[in-house]
Amino acid sequence: MSERRPLPMRRSCITFELPFGGLSKGHVVNIGFYPDGTVGECFVTGGKSGEQIEAIARDAAILISLALQSGVQLDTIEHAITRDAQGNPSSIVGAVIDKLCLEKAA
Numbered sequence: 001m002s003e004r005r006p007l008p009m010r011r012s013c014i015t016f017e018l019p020f021g022g023l024s025k026g027h028v029v030n031i032g033f034y035p036d037g038t039v040g041e042c043f044v045t046g047g048k049s050g051e052q053i054e055a056i057a058r059d060a061a062i063l064i065s066l067a068l069q070s071g072v073q074l075d076t077i078e079h080a081i082t083r084d085a086q087g088n089p090s091s092i093v094g095a096v097i098d099k100l101c102l103e104k105a106a
Helices: 052-069 074-080 094-103
Strands: 013-018 027-035 041-044
Touching: 013 094, 027 094, 041 052, 041 094, 052 074, 052 094, 074 094
Parallel strands: none
Antiparallel strands: 013 027, 027 041
């Protein structure tokens, strides 16, 4: 495994809301970038504070961030996430990864 590549203290970031799982209010997603424009971190909040699903989404986003900072490619993560029979992501984290991959492709 490669050494972790930390992000600079000041970095570009985007924030967007991503509906998933029939929640009336979407999950808020923050994505931080390295100076070269590659994704380096991901934060996800949503659901009621203190709920288990909200904690799972936060923790999964931290693990994605650590993987990206350790050199794992976004498309590798995209192919590893759980999907339903139609090929759609089965979790909010998968939906975030799919959105990031679509943005990268554009």
